[in-house]
Amino acid sequence: MNKAILLLLACCFSLFATAQSYHELRGQLLDSTGAPLPNASVLLLSTPDSLLEQFATSNNMGHFRIKDAPQGNWILQVSFVGFKTFNKSLNLGTGNEPIDLGVLQLEEDKVLLGEFEVEGEQVPIRIKGDTVEYNAGSFKTQPNDVVEDLLDQLPGIEVQKDGSIKAMGEDVDKVLVDGKEFFGNDPKIATKNLPADAIDKVQLFDKQSEMAEFTGIDDGERDKTINLQLKEDKKLGYFGNVTGGYGTDNRYKGKFNINRFNKKAQISAIGMANNINEQGFSFQDYMNLMGGFDQMMANGSFDLSNTGIPLDVGRNNGLVTTTAGGINFNYDFSPKTEWRSSYFYNRLENNIERESLRQNFTDDGVYTTNENSNSTTQNDNHRLNFRLKHKIDTVQDITLKGNVGYNEGLSMSHSETQNLDVNNELTNSGISNNRSNLNRLNTQSNLIYRRRLGKPGRTLVTDFSFGLNNNEQTSRVDAVNRFVIDTLNNLAIDTLLQNQDQTSEQFNYGVNAAYTEPLGNGKFLQLNYARNQYTRELRKNFYNLEDAAALAELNTDLSTAYTNTYAYDRGVLNFRLNRKKTSLLLGVGVQYSTLQGKVLTNNVAIQRTFLNALPRLHWSRDFSSSSRMHFRYETNVGEPSMEQLQPVVDNSDPLNIYVGNPGLDAEFRHNLNFNYMFYSQFSNTGFFVSLGSTYTENKITNAVTIDSLLAQTTQPVNTNSETLLNTYIGFNRPLFRKAKINIETNSTYIRGITFVNSLPNNTDRWINSVDFSIENRKRGAVNVAVGTRYALNHTAYSISSELNQQFTTSLYYADLDIDFLKKWSLGSSMDYTIYAGDAFDTNQEIPIWKAHLSRKLLNNDRGLLKVTVFDILDENRGFNRTSQLNYLQEDRTNALGRYVMVTFTYNLSRFGKKESITIDEGRR
Numbered sequence: 001m002n003k004a005i006l007l008l009l010a011c012c013f014s015l016f017a018t019a020q021s022y023h024e025l026r027g028q029l030l031d032s033t034g035a036p037l038p039n040a041s042v043l044l045l046s047t048p049d050s051l052l053e054q055f056a057t058s059n060n061m062g063h064f065r066i067k068d069a070p071q072g073n074w075i076l077q078v079s080f081v082g083f084k085t086f087n088k089s090l091n092l093g094t095g096n097e098p099i100d101l102g103v104l105q106l107e108e109d110k111v112l113l114g115e116f117e118v119e120g121e122q123v124p125i126r127i128k129g130d131t132v133e134y135n136a137g138s139f140k141t142q143p144n145d146v147v148e149d150l151l152d153q154l155p156g157i158e159v160q161k162d163g164s165i166k167a168m169g170e171d172v173d174k175v176l177v178d179g180k181e182f183f184g185n186d187p188k189i190a191t192k193n194l195p196a197d198a199i200d201k202v203q204l205f206d207k208q209s210e211m212a213e214f215t216g217i218d219d220g221e222r223d224k225t226i227n228l229q230l231k232e233d234k235k236l237g238y239f240g241n242v243t244g245g246y247g248t249d250n251r252y253k254g255k256f257n258i259n260r261f262n263k264k265a266q267i268s269a270i271g272m273a274n275n276i277n278e279q280g281f282s283f284q285d286y287m288n289l290m291g292g293f294d295q296m297m298a299n300g301s302f303d304l305s306n307t308g309i310p311l312d313v314g315r316n317n318g319l320v321t322t323t324a325g326g327i328n329f330n331y332d333f334s335p336k337t338e339w340r341s342s343y344f345y346n347r348l349e350n351n352i353e354r355e356s357l358r359q360n361f362t363d364d365g366v367y368t369t370n371e372n373s374n375s376t377t378q379n380d381n382h383r384l385n386f387r388l389k390h391k392i393d394t395v396q397d398i399t400l401k402g403n404v405g406y407n408e409g410l411s412m413s414h415s416e417t418q419n420l421d422v423n424n425e426l427t428n429s430g431i432s433n434n435r436s437n438l439n440r441l442n443t444q445s446n447l448i449y450r451r452r453l454g455k456p457g458r459t460l461v462t463d464f465s466f467g468l469n470n471n472e473q474t475s476r477v478d479a480v481n482r483f484v485i486d487t488l489n490n491l492a493i494d495t496l497l498q499n500q501d502q503t504s505e506q507f508n509y510g511v512n513a514a515y516t517e518p519l520g521n522g523k524f525l526q527l528n529y530a531r532n533q534y535t536r537e538l539r540k541n542f543y544n545l546e547d548a549a550a551l552a553e554l555n556t557d558l559s560t561a562y563t564n565t566y567a568y569d570r571g572v573l574n575f576r577l578n579r580k581k582t583s584l585l586l587g588v589g590v591q592y593s594t595l596q597g598k599v600l601t602n603n604v605a606i607q608r609t610f611l612n613a614l615p616r617l618h619w620s621r622d623f624s625s626s627s628r629m630h631f632r633y634e635t636n637v638g639e640p641s642m643e644q645l646q647p648v649v650d651n652s653d654p655l656n657i658y659v660g661n662p663g664l665d666a667e668f669r670h671n672l673n674f675n676y677m678f679y680s681q682f683s684n685t686g687f688f689v690s691l692g693s694t695y696t697e698n699k700i701t702n703a704v705t706i707d708s709l710l711a712q713t714t715q716p717v718n719t720n721s722e723t724l725l726n727t728y729i730g731f732n733r734p735l736f737r738k739a740k741i742n743i744e745t746n747s748t749y750i751r752g753i754t755f756v757n758s759l760p761n762n763t764d765r766w767i768n769s770v771d772f773s774i775e776n777r778k779r780g781a782v783n784v785a786v787g788t789r790y791a792l793n794h795t796a797y798s799i800s801s802e803l804n805q806q807f808t809t810s811l812y813y814a815d816l817d818i819d820f821l822k823k824w825s826l827g828s829s830m831d832y833t834i835y836a837g838d839a840f841d842t843n844q845e846i847p848i849w850k851a852h853l854s855r856k857l858l859n860n861d862r863g864l865l866k867v868t869v870f871d872i873l874d875e876n877r878g879f880n881r882t883s884q885l886n887y888l889q890e891d892r893t894n895a896l897g898r899y900v901m902v903t904f905t906y907n908l909s910r911f912g913k914k915e916s917i918t919i920d921e922g923r924r
Helices: 001-014 147-151 188-195 210-215 283-289
Strands: 022-030 039-044 051-056 065-068 071-080 086-092 097-105 127-129 129-136 157-159 163-168 174-177 200-210 222-230 238-245 253-261 265-274 319-334 337-362 367-395 396-420 427-452 459-484 490-520 522-542 558-578 584-600 604-624 627-638 656-659 666-680 685-697 700-706 713-716 721-734 741-755 759-776 782-797 803-818 825-839 844-857 863-870 878-883 889-894 900-911
Touching: 022 039, 039 127, 051 065, 051 127, 051 900, 065 086, 071 396, 086 253, 097 490, 147 188, 157 782, 163 222, 163 803, 174 188, 188 265, 200 210, 210 427, 238 863, 253 900, 558 604, 782 878, 803 878
Parallel strands: 022 097, 174 222, 656 713, 700 741
Antiparallel strands: 022 065, 039 051, 039 071, 071 086, 127 129, 129 200, 157 163, 200 222, 238 253, 238 900, 253 265, 265 319, 319 337, 337 367, 337 889, 367 396, 396 427, 427 459, 459 490, 490 522, 522 558, 558 584, 584 604, 604 627, 627 666, 666 685, 685 721, 700 713, 721 741, 741 759, 759 782, 782 803, 803 825, 825 844, 844 863, 863 900, 878 889
């Protein structure tokens, strides 16, 4: 199999090397006075369709260079804001000698009218100040392509395998449609659903924060943003597509999107249904289902692998059936009043069969936990987001925004567990059957008022927030645990049959006021005050049952009820200095926090106060529009949760007991971040560095006590510190004439402490990875991407070097797409993963091979018939290895196997006549 993979990679790689003549084009751009024109767009366009072949920008002296201009007939096009577009025909013959085009003078456009452009003139790329604008019609797309297929062809923009987007090497945070939000802040919803042929222009820019846009004071906050400008005719009707498919083993897939936009309104609807593990389930949905972060931390750890609730992490997490749909509605009532809203529904059913092997490290050696489990979960999630903004006058505005979420969840699980001691002998075993139902309602709203106070830069901003959470959960726990109590293998049996009810209510409010005073010469003083309070009441009732038909009896030892109020007051004074290319912020804050709680069942009060100084430092330097450096130092406070503080024993699982600690102190974190980015459109080369460090004082960690029967008791405690270091380096540049390389390295180091049987265990963890890939520089009839990713996970323990472990994960991948005979397309991809290391008995090799064949149908290619084969070798299986502070774990789960599916996609569109055509009178 390894030879087959290497052969596939070699074949794909060989496609990059094609015999053709290439030339290097050189020249200099000047205006009529002889002054150089920097950052002008220099384009090589094909004839007669004016599609972009190569792209470059001029440097500060006006010099440009196109390195790999193929032989043939081309148009050299130069554009610069304020000047007429320059076009020159080129006939490039054979040979590879450089061609000097000499000095090219651009003529000033004295009658340029704003941003109006000639009807029919194709300018693929324009640079307008800090905005790069791409003409979508200058890039080749297929009739059924979506926006992400278009973006992947634009110079400087890359679409990752998971659908995330990078522009100039930085993550794209927002995707707007005609300047408006589209289903909230998830960029993928727009790029994966809107058709590419609906887009007129793509604008790329760094969006300032709303605060900076209002005050006019650059706060250094940036969101890399893409704005999709729709074609005018797409705003006068509806457009979208619908897909349906069916395959072997009753696999099915359905998906649709439909959009209707005009100058005042945007209405979009999307939907999906499938049983092939394509999920529309986000991490935030998961958090809502589990009752929030505090609930997830209730047992003293944050472990996604044991929850039974799936995340959108791929095809290896059991079998998933998804139904989802949503609607987005935006409306501009007037130039002063705008409405933004979206509703999304998601229903997810997941079945997981898991085999887990965990090696637990103690002062006496290693004991092993084997667990076999199966679980079925079902979740219905509703999300509503809205924002109403009104501009009162030229100096003030008001915004009301909020969100509402409602979840209904059902989970059923069966598990069988065995614990083996250091001699690999059975010490205890357990069987459990659990069922739980969850209902959760959460709301959050903000009322924001902003006002300019006469003097430029003098502003006042207030933010009032309100929130309400209600959580109800009922569970049935049926468990039998057996303990080996002597060398004769005599057993002690512990049974547990309980109903467990839990209700939780939380109300929170907050007020934040920020005043900015300009001091002149780019200096500002900012004063901020914030008050936030969270009040929560939680009740847990445990009812013992003699058998399934018996009446429930309240277990007063385990049942508990408590209330708590956490509040903080924080004042911050910042000094900001802004220069043309440099900004500096120096600040100090003081935060006073109180946590007051009461365990109602035994009348135990908990009261903690925390007083902290919070220094901060931000510094940034923009060397150019494509090169910048940032340094940031921040401090913050992490208070212990009420679950960690409550002095109550939770022994609902006799093998894993949890005890709170009312003596916990708050964590204090120091965060350092350094970022440097460089991207040259002149050479299409990017270099990116990110360094991060977090040093945590009074780190809250777990003290674990393991008795002779391997029953485990966990209690949170404070340690002196924890250190986390992270490094990222990325590099990409052209390779050969049609390819580009990408190299990414990540390195993370964590030094933490756990206590095992009162013995401190210093744990050092290194997680290192490198990713190397080669792919097409631009999309064509043949598209290839090949690469490899290697990750090393090493853990060292102070209690015994013999416990040190390491394992590796290697991934080799190749993607190939070929368009042929005008209407046909063939695609194939291979992911070959190898798990190796000395921590487990065997290595694992998992090859996943996929392929598809498609043909365009109907008038204007509005239909697409596609045959897909997933997991051709039928080797897919869920597999994962993780390391934590005091254990290593290997999980094997059921996974979606081989299937064949036929799908048909149809483009929907109906448009009216154009309302008007704008012509630049100066260019007719």
